[in-house]
Amino acid sequence: MATLFDVAAAAGVSHQTVSRVVNGDPTVRPATKAKVDAAVEKLSYRPSLTARALASRKTRSIGLISTGFPFYGPSSTMHGFNGAARRAGYQVSMATLDGDDARAVQQAVDAFVGQAVAAIVLIAPDAEALEVLRSSRVAVPLVTADSVAEDGHHAVSIDQARGAELAVEHLASLGHRSVAHVAGPEAWMDGRDRERGWRDACERLGLDAGPLLRGDWTPASGHRLGLELAERGDVTAVFCANDQMALGAVHAFCDVGREVPRDVSVVGFDDVPEAAHFLPPLTTVRQDFEALGRRIMDTVEAVLAGDDGPVEAVLPELVVRRSTAVPPH
Template sequence: MGLVGNDDEKARVATIFDVARLAGVSHQTVSRVLNDLPNVRPATRQRVEQAIAQLRYAPSQAARSLVTRRSRTIGLTTTGGPDYGPSSTALGFNEAARDARYAVSMASMLESDPASLRQAVELLLRQNVEAIVLIAAHRGALDAVRGIELGVPLVAVESSRRDGFHRVSIDQYQGARILVDHLVGLGHTRIAHLAGPADSVDALERVRGWRDALSEHGLVAREPLVGDWTPASGFRLGRQLVAGLGDGDDDDDGRSSGRVGESFTAVFAANDQMALGVIHALSERGLRVPDDVSVVGFDDIPEAEHFAPPLTTMRQDFPALGRTIMTTLLEVLSDADSVGVVRSVPQLIVRESTAPPSA
């Protein structure tokens, strides 16, 4: 019986990990077959050779040398700015790697265009890393790195649900649903959303969770306003909400009424910094949180409990995520074929920024 691969694998250049998945073996076993080494059962060797032929895999020198590579160095690539979540995750990973007696070589970049990402990854590969960790802030980062013949395992910190690689993440989708359920449980039926950047995987997952949760409760999800994670964008978008420029209703003459009670009673900001800006915008117009409008954020940054009022939010344990990355990576390096997706759920932290809507 021949091996069957999916169309996505055939549509791009195959890697050693594609061969391993199709043959049902580890990438180290594929490397042993490529190097014609002993200790590979004939049936296993045949499956690997079939997968190589079916995927038209052309091995690189890096893939051939994978089986003997032991540098005790991990490559860490991050994309995007120095935001709280990715920075805290990277710090947690570095500490866990040090505890496991691994060195970490880092390559960071603001943008994740294919050329820049390829250059960063190639720099790490020249340092003989045993594996690469990608903390992806942008949607295109994984697509770009999957097109590179790495020759080493890749563990991605990325919250979308695409298959085909080892992935560790906090479930942004489920976190957004929990927040909406909290607000609906208080009695809110008009919940505005201020989303993060359109190219952010986490932001898109939070939008998806917000929409689906509202739909399940039979509520309308109007088009979210899009910010950039900063308090300034939350302040600007909060002003638009209050002025009726996003979710507001119109008067008979077609103008926006600007009366907050007609448009929303709660705001779900995509992160805590944007929530801070929203609270400022509401306060500027004389609206009280949570008496007039409830506000929730996402992340639980250290400052969130000291907002005025203290912020209801979803706590993401970024240091724990960093440690989970290293645990997963050690399993991958130890030839554990079953490692695939590791996902945790953030924790709802209820503070004084949410309350039942006023009459």
């Protein structure tokens, strides 16, 4: 790879002049700038981000840590944030971890600090990874994709509890008086918020909240728990904490001869691309992950500028399809 000194030799100028041109110094004479630009183009020179960081103690780089990559929500949030960061002129260094191992999270933090990143973003669904970052007391801004901000970090989220309320309100409007819940893992913060929204809406609307069964986000767990719910003759509506578990539940009801939505209504969460093509197409709560990614990046830029950034959560949207109907009579 060509170096700053190679460009200087090709242009017939000092390396300090090349540095001034590369960094946009307006005092460089046009003729000199043209010679340097031509040499940069000819040699395919790319400035070193590390060298810039050492010189200015600032980078256009952000460290991103995620522990939930295999699942649609965290991976989609990562995709949305990466796009927003790129459009804002930042490079994203990623550490995608298999789980919530505290040592691995700390190692990722240490590596990012060593790279002089401008900020660290955490898109991790479990509370343990967040606690590791809080206790690390890193000297760069920390922005997390969760619903609770505390001293030392800034939080950005989609209002998970409100999304669950939308699902329950829809089922109640159809005439269901009891709503079962297939919840996510207890350690996941989003799962906790959706469970809280389900309970709050049931209480506010005078519905029977139950039963509650806990899955692991996979269709297989939704199928297993759907079979348990199918054994109960009084279950007419089920709110699943994600679309994959909803798919498994619909499969289970079909296996035992209970038709969706004639016999039981099912609502999911996320609006994965396949949700519109389930049989029947799934009523679900849509999360705008692109908007969340932009909001995270807006918060990073605001914090770097000395502001608090946006505080309002991104609002979800109910998408009504054919998996919900009035209860059987």
